[in-house]
Structure formats: structure tokens, C-alpha cells
Amino acid sequence: MKVVCVGGGPAGLYLAILLKRQDPAHDITVHERNPEGSTYGWGVTYWRPLLDRLRAHDPESARAVEDASARWRDGVARVGDLTVRHRGDEGFGIGRHRLLEILAARARALGVRLEHGSEVTGARWPAADLVVAADGAGSALRTRHAGHFGTGIRTGRNRYAWLGTSKVFDAFTFAFVATAHGWIWAYGYAFGPRGSTVVVECAPETWTGLGLDRTDPDRQLALLEEYFAGLLDGHRLTGRAPAEGGTPWTAFRTLTNRTWSLGNLVLLGDAAHTTHYSIGAGTTLALEDAMSLAAALRGPAALPDALARYERERKAALLPVQSAARYSARWYENLPRYLALPPERMFALLGQRHSPLLPYLPPDLYYRLDRAAGHLEPLRRLKRRLGPRLARALQAREPAGRA
Known part of the structure; x- marks a missing residue:
């Protein structure tokens, strides 16, 4: 089978790996519009069940991913000057650059062609038996046929920015800080021995009240470092390079699609669905999509039947995750309702936000x-x-x- 994956993120690369392992005779090309190594982002999270599934599907790449990951068991919540620490499930963080390096190297070793700097637009997709749109939430292939796919987008209320820091957190850490314009908070987790991801979020009135909607990126970072000084312990925050757009603030867009395929074109990962970042499931869901699609293509079923099976399985699996993400986002949108509680109770309800x-x-x-x-x-x-x-x-x- 000739397969073209449009998008060189975790979903597209892992699907290529799995299909090549199933049948080395498959002719698979991954097209990625950006130069190799230029991906944006610091780290992504995952949990023990995903690692177990990665081991079952491809032990070699699973070992490399685990070896490159930071891990934690505790959760920490800081509300003003008060700190609460709880023991929890084992979690992992890995740098997005490193994850893509591992998956790209494994794909190449199996005979997958990777074409970087190769953009596939929605006007016409490549000739192949199967074309996989793994080109993210803004998928050009999906957008061209949004009416067929039944694409729906719901924009959240709060604003957030994805940042990094040289501080290495020893736990998944939440910090809530009161300002003259309302609360602002951050989620922090390590992705390796030299850094952590920090996602900062606030209500829109706080965002504008603090001037984050009109301040230059360097001043934004300096302001956030002041507010989260107790969290950062003297470490700096880093944003995107000016050429990448500086430090953008946006509202999260939850994307759904009524159907996931059109002829021999199928949606994968964020091109098919997104879930709010506060549950840390985006990369896990993308990799699980790849597992499900590869399994559906393994059998003797005709392509339309295989794609229909993949869609049914993943939509059913996504229902509880999407519900959890929706209520988690809502919890943060109504944060003042919970911050009046004693810290122990607030932290307990933080864990119950789904x-x-x-x-x-x-x-x-x-x-x-x-x-x-x-x-x-x-x-x-x-x-x-x-x-x-x-x-x-x-x-x-x-x-x-x-x-």
C-alpha cells in the first residue's frame, strides 16, 4: 500500500512506524512543511498507561521515549504563600523536539521517507492508496473540505500562553497568584534535566487588566516572572523566538468533526479532534489514534470499512476524555469559586475538576x-x-x- 502522511508530528510519525512494522513492503512518505528540528514547544506529558501501550506496539521506540523522559509522582499546588503536596500517579514529561527526533529516527530506520520543507495544501492531495491528514488543528486538508467533515470549533473563554523555563520541577506543579485584576495561574512540569514547560492562564479581564494584550513579549515575560517569582526560584521564563511570533496568547479551540474520512483521506490526531490542554492528553490521544488506525488497516477489510472501524473506535474512546476536558476547562473558567476554600480542599477539588x-x-x-x-x-x-x-x-x- 502506498501511504502519504501529511504532517510530521507524533501522530503521523508513529502511524508510519506502525504501518512499516506491520508490512515492510508499504511505501510510506511523511511530508512536513517545516524544516527538520524547527518544531515549536517545550515539553509534552503522558502517563504510565500510554508507555505500556507504546511498549506493546513498538518496544524500541518506547524504550527511547522512556529513557528521554522526566518523571514525577507528586502534585503540588501553591496558592499565594501556601503550598500543598499530594502523592499521585506516575507521570512523564518529554521535550517535544526530543520526542520527534526519536520517532523520526525510528521511522527512517524502518524505511519511511521523511520530506521536510514539503507543504501539502488542501487544493489537491498526493496520489496514494491512503492519505493521512496529520497536519494539526489547522489542517489544510481538512479545512478545504470542512463542510464534508462537519468541522465544529468552540473557543474557550480564558487566555493562555505556552512557555518554558530552566527551572526543573520535581512534581507536576500548579501556582495560583492574585493580582489587582484577578487571578493568574500556571501549570509547570519537567520535560528533561535542563528545563520545564510552564503554561500560564488567566481570565480575559485579567489578561487585558495586566496589559498582556498590548505589551511586547519581553515585557510580558518580565511581568510574569515577577508574579511567579515564588514558583521560579530565580529562573527565567522563555517564549517563542520573535521569528516564531514571540509569546502569543490565545484562547483554546476545541475542535470536533462529524466524520473523519473522505474517500482515501483520513484525519488523525489534532486534525480530527482537540482536547483542552489542562488534562494533558493531546499527545497521548494522537499516538492512540495512530495505534487504532494501524490496527484497522492490518486486516483484510476494504479501505472504507477499515476507516469506518477506526473512526468508531476512536470516537467511542474519546467520549470520556472530551467530557473530562470540557469540565476541566470550565473549572478554570470559574476558578474564584474554588479559591476561597482552604488549600487542602481546593487542591482536592482541583483533582476532581473532571x-x-x-x-x-x-x-x-x-x-x-x-x-x-x-x-x-x-x-x-x-x-x-x-x-x-x-x-x-x-x-x-x-x-x-x-x-
Whole structure:
């Protein structure tokens, strides 16, 4: 089979690896519009279950990814001068550049052709048995046929910026800082021995009140370093280079598609769906898409049937993740509701931000119910069964247009 992957991110590269492992006779080319090594971003996160799946699908690249990753088990929340630390699940961070280096080297070793500086537009896609649109949320291939795919975009309320720092965090760290214009907060996690990712977020009125909408990038970074001095311990923040657009602030766009294929063209990763960054699942979902599509193509089914199977499987798997991402984003959009709580309770509800019931109950009441459910199995089962139903009923009563 001749396969063309448009987009040299984790999804496209990993699909190429898996298809070559399934059948070395496949003719696979990955087209990436940017020069090699020019990817933007500091680090991405993933968790132990993904690493286990990577090992099952390609042990060699999984070993390289694990060896290049930072890891943590604790979560830390800083609210003003107060700090709370909790033990949690094992998490990993890896530099985006390093992840792409590993996957590109593995793909080349298996015989995949990588064409950097090669842009494929939506006007006409290459001749192949299968064309994979793995060119991100702004996919040119998908945008050209957005009516067919049924593309929908929901823009979030808050503003955020993706930054880096030389500070190496020993835990997944949250920091919440009060300003004269409202709260501003950051998520920080290590991606290697020399640095960490820092995502800064705030409400739009805080963003404009602090002047972040009109201040030059260097001044923005200096201002953020002042606010997060207790988090950074003297380390600097870094943004994108001026040639890459400096330090852009944007609102997150949740992207969905009604269908994922058109003839021999199929969507993969962010081209098919996005989930809010606050749950740290973007790279995991992209790699899992690649696993599912490769498995669907392994059997004797005709291409349309294989693509339909892939779409069914991934849409079903995405439902709980998309729900968790939606409620997580909403938790941050309503942050003042929770910051009045004692830090221990606030941190507990930070961990519960995926709950569909939490937005509809007073935070203290939810906290007490959750604590009780943790000790009483019948109450825990009742919460799991009735929580989503009650949340749907309450949501149906909301005024139209509420996020």
C-alpha cells in the first residue's frame, strides 16, 4: 500500500512506524512543511498507561521515549504563600523536539521517507492508496473540505500562553497568584534535566487588566516572572523566538468533526479532534489514534470499512476524555469559586475538576460528599451512577449559551 502522511508530528510519525512494522513492503512518505528540528514547544506529558501501550506496539521506540523522559509522582499546588503536596500517579514529561527526533529516527530506520520543507495544501492531495491528514488543528486538508467533515470549533473563554523555563520541577506543579485584576495561574512540569514547560492562564479581564494584550513579549515575560517569582526560584521564563511570533496568547479551540474520512483521506490526531490542554492528553490521544488506525488497516477489510472501524473506535474512546476536558476547562473558567476554600480542599477539588457534578453543587458540599464516598462503597457507586444523570438534568435547565 502506498501511504502519504501529511504532517510530521507524533501522530503521523508513529502511524508510519506502525504501518512499516506491520508490512515492510508499504511505501510510506511523511511530508512536513517545516524544516527538520524547527518544531515549536517545550515539553509534552503522558502517563504510565500510554508507555505500556507504546511498549506493546513498538518496544524500541518506547524504550527511547522512556529513557528521554522526566518523571514525577507528586502534585503540588501553591496558592499565594501556601503550598500543598499530594502523592499521585506516575507521570512523564518529554521535550517535544526530543520526542520527534526519536520517532523520526525510528521511522527512517524502518524505511519511511521523511520530506521536510514539503507543504501539502488542501487544493489537491498526493496520489496514494491512503492519505493521512496529520497536519494539526489547522489542517489544510481538512479545512478545504470542512463542510464534508462537519468541522465544529468552540473557543474557550480564558487566555493562555505556552512557555518554558530552566527551572526543573520535581512534581507536576500548579501556582495560583492574585493580582489587582484577578487571578493568574500556571501549570509547570519537567520535560528533561535542563528545563520545564510552564503554561500560564488567566481570565480575559485579567489578561487585558495586566496589559498582556498590548505589551511586547519581553515585557510580558518580565511581568510574569515577577508574579511567579515564588514558583521560579530565580529562573527565567522563555517564549517563542520573535521569528516564531514571540509569546502569543490565545484562547483554546476545541475542535470536533462529524466524520473523519473522505474517500482515501483520513484525519488523525489534532486534525480530527482537540482536547483542552489542562488534562494533558493531546499527545497521548494522537499516538492512540495512530495505534487504532494501524490496527484497522492490518486486516483484510476494504479501505472504507477499515476507516469506518477506526473512526468508531476512536470516537467511542474519546467520549470520556472530551467530557473530562470540557469540565476541566470550565473549572478554570470559574476558578474564584474554588479559591476561597482552604488549600487542602481546593487542591482536592482541583483533582476532581473532571466531575460533571462539581459545577452544580456548592464546593464545600461536593468536597464532603466526595470524602464520604471515598469511605463508603455504596455511596461511591451511587455517585458514579447518579452524578452524570443529575449533571445532565441540571445542565438542561441552564440558560442557553452558558459554557
